[in-house]
Amino acid sequence: MRRLTWFNATSLTLGFAFLYLPMVILIVYSFNASELVTVWAGFSTRWYGELLQNEAFLDAAWVTLQVAVVSSTIATVLGTMAAYVLVRAGRFAGRTLFSGMIYAPLVMPEVITGLSLLLLFIGIGLDRGVLTIILAHTTFSMCYVSVVVSSRLISFDRSQEESALDLGCTAAEAFRLVTLPIIAPAVISGWLLAFTLSLDDLVIASFTAGPSATTLPIKIWSSIRLGVSPEINALSTLLIAVVTVGVVTASLVSKRATLRQQADEQAAQRA
Amino acid sequence: MRRATLILVPYLWLLALFLVPFLIVLKISLSDIALAIPPYTPTLDLTEGWKGITAFLSGLDFENFVFLTTDDLYWKAYLSSLQIAAIATFLTLCVGYPIAYGMANAPDHWRPTLMMLVILPFWTSFLIRVYSWMGILSTEGYLNQLLIGLGLISDPLTILNTNTAVYIGIVYTYLPFMILPIYSALERLDGALLEAAEDLGCSRITAFWLITVPLSKNGIIAGCFLVFIPTIGEFVIPSLLGGSRTLMIGKVLWEEFFNNRDWPVASAVAVVLLLILIIPIVLFQRNQQKQREAEG
Numbered sequence: 001m002r003r004l005t006w007f008n009a010t011s012l013t014l015g016f017a018f019l020y021l022p023m024v025i026l027i028v029y030s031f032n033a034s035e036l037v038t039v040w041a042g043f044s045t046r047w048y049g050e051l052l053q054n055e056a057f058l059d060a061a062w063v064t065l066q067v068a069v070v071s072s073t074i075a076t077v078l079g080t081m082a083a084y085v086l087v088r089a090g091r092f093a094g095r096t097l098f099s100g101m102i103y104a105p106l107v108m109p110e111v112i113t114g115l116s117l118l119l120l121f122i123g124i125g126l127d128r129g130v131l132t133i134i135l136a137h138t139t140f141s142m143c144y145v146s147v148v149v150s151s152r153l154i155s156f157d158r159s160q161e162e163s164a165l166d167l168g169c170t171a172a173e174a175f176r177l178v179t180l181p182i183i184a185p186a187v188i189s190g191w192l193l194a195f196t197l198s199l200d201d202l203v204i205a206s207f208t209a210g211p212s213a214t215t216l217p218i219k220i221w222s223s224i225r226l227g228v229s230p231e232i233n234a235l236s237t238l239l240i241a242v243v244t245v246g247v248v249t250a251s252l253v254s255k256r257a258t259l260r261q262q263a264d265e266q267a268a269q270r271a
Numbered sequence: 272m273r274r275a276t277l278i279l280v281p282y283l284w285l286l287a288l289f290l291v292p293f294l295i296v297l298k299i300s301l302s303d304i305a306l307a308i309p310p311y312t313p314t315l316d317l318t319e320g321w322k323g324i325t326a327f328l329s330g331l332d333f334e335n336f337v338f339l340t341t342d343d344l345y346w347k348a349y350l351s352s353l354q355i356a357a358i359a360t361f362l363t364l365c366v367g368y369p370i371a372y373g374m375a376n377a378p379d380h381w382r383p384t385l386m387m388l389v390i391l392p393f394w395t396s397f398l399i400r401v402y403s404w405m406g407i408l409s410t411e412g413y414l415n416q417l418l419i420g421l422g423l424i425s426d427p428l429t430i431l432n433t434n435t436a437v438y439i440g441i442v443y444t445y446l447p448f449m450i451l452p453i454y455s456a457l458e459r460l461d462g463a464l465l466e467a468a469e470d471l472g473c474s475r476i477t478a479f480w481l482i483t484v485p486l487s488k489n490g491i492i493a494g495c496f497l498v499f500i501p502t503i504g505e506f507v508i509p510s511l512l513g514g515s516r517t518l519m520i521g522k523v524l525w526e527e528f529f530n531n532r533d534w535p536v537a538s539a540v541a542v543v544l545l546l547i548l549i550i551p552i553v554l555f556q557r558n559q560q561k562q563r564e565a566e567g
Contacts, residue, residue, distance in 0.1 A: 008372065008373040011369035011372065012373040015369065016370075018366070018446075019443075022400070022403035022404055023400070025413060026399070037406060038409070038413065078284055085277055085278050085282075089277065092278060094282070097290075098282055101285040104289070107501070107552050108545075109501070109504025109505075109506075109548070111504055111524045112541045115296060115528060115541055116292035119534070119538070120288070120291060142284070199396070202397075202398055202507060203506055203507070217396070224398075227405070228409070233406075239395070240396075243396075246394075247387075251387065
């Protein structure tokens with residue numbers, strides 16, 4: 001029944017055109033020489049040059065990168081711990097509340113998460129800046145990490161861990177030598193997810209950032225509210241390029257890792 | 272001992288940075304606005320001990336929630352958010368289903384690439400994806416240039432800053448959430464059922480409605496919830512693509528907080544929004560549970 005009828009071909013073509021045409025237009029017009037964004041006036045890399053000289057954007061990009069690296073790393077550690085607790089720790093007092101707190105942020109509207117964190121930071125007198133954005137981003141992205149990691153933990157064969165314990169490993173060694181290598185792809189994709197969520201976030205950052213720290217999305221937001229600008233087109237193109245290269249590389253790496261793991265398992269079976 | 276640390280670290284983190292902040296929102300929604308820093312009263316003063324706590328509790332009331340029902344703006348914004356989310360979800364389904372169907376029926380070796388092409392936009396900045404439509408839909412935008420160039424219209428259409436633009440923005444940004452669950456339902460569909468139906472005299476269209484649609488029901492339901500739930504509280508899309516007449520509650524909350532600086536009312540808006548969201552979230556959870564049981 002797998003046949004490519006004219007109907008399927010049309011819906012795929014139109015569908016992917018819809019998904020990609022806006023971004024293609026954005027990229028093409030980022031090389032437009034004209035100040036008027038909707039009028040084509042020849043090829044130019046002028047806006048990229050201006051972008052690289054705009055210190056406000058560069059500062060914001062630096063803050064964003066710091067926040068993303070730190071928050072996604074902490075979120076990966078906390079999220080992996082949370083996933084391990086959810087899947088392996090069995091029953092403990094307050095488990096329902098715990099799993100509720102892991103899943104709730106995933107469906108919580110960003111405006112509410114942002115508002116509530118801001119009220120907390122003001123309540124305890126913490127000055128808003130890089131630290132508060134990091135705390136906020138870590139909190140919501142650790143939940144995404146724990147969902148990704150726990151789905152891997154559920155699907156893998158527990159007897160491998162148990163045999164490591166039988167052979168004299170301590171629990172920590174068994175985790176480091178057996179569990180971690182197996183769940184590593186999920187941990188890495190959890191980190192990548194946390195990293196992009198942090199890079200991307202406008203709403204929560206707007207609530208938790210102070211005058212001392214502005215992230216790139218906040219900066220982009222304040223300039224696009226006034227309309228389309230060629231500099232933002234150039235910036236968007238750079239961001240799209242980075243993400244595309246990152247995602248394609250990550251998927252190739254994980255494909256290789258899966259193939260190697262399969263080869264290892266087959267070799268182990270033969271031996 | 273180790274187990275306790277493992278549990279406690281993420282637990283305490285979430286308590287301090289998720290649950291406590293939400294309790295603060297709840298508390299402030301029951302407080303009064305004041306010209307002070309922070310701009311609400313009463314504040315909990317634990318240094319006065321029990322007296323401080325009773326003074327704090329007696330200062331709480333439901334005034335802000337009553338206010339939400341008396342001012343037209345709020346309940347209209349809630350209703351309009353629900354309506355926009357429902358219509359946008361339906362439109363996303365109409366656009367997403369044929370794509371998911373096409374993917375499920377594409378040759379096997381195409382499918383990993385097609386999957387990747389659906390997921391890739393999800394990793395790209397949400398803000399940039401919404402922004403990309405501003406240049407297309409504006410009065411001098413690319414769409415109007417194209418339509419005028421083709422001679423289809425003589426005066427430019429006004430699309431940006433209307434609800435139409437909001438619908439386009441939602442369909443565009445949430446499309447992967449609709450496509451993926453429907454695709455995974457359709458991919459598992461047994462082609463023999465369709466052949467049997469056709470052998471028994473069904474036309475292909477009848478077979479589609481009688482077999483394919485019911486068997487992809489779970490994917491459709493999951494996709495609809497995944498679009499509907501986040502859309503209700505959406506802020507970026509109505510602010511960038513919508514006009515002054517586009518009323519959505521996420522935008523109202525933002526303006527109440529940043530422009531009017533009325534923290535108690537903003538908090539009350541947040542509490543009511545969460546209460547509204549609980550219904551679809553519970554329904555969604557139940558649907559997922561049922562599906563897991565059916566599969567397991």
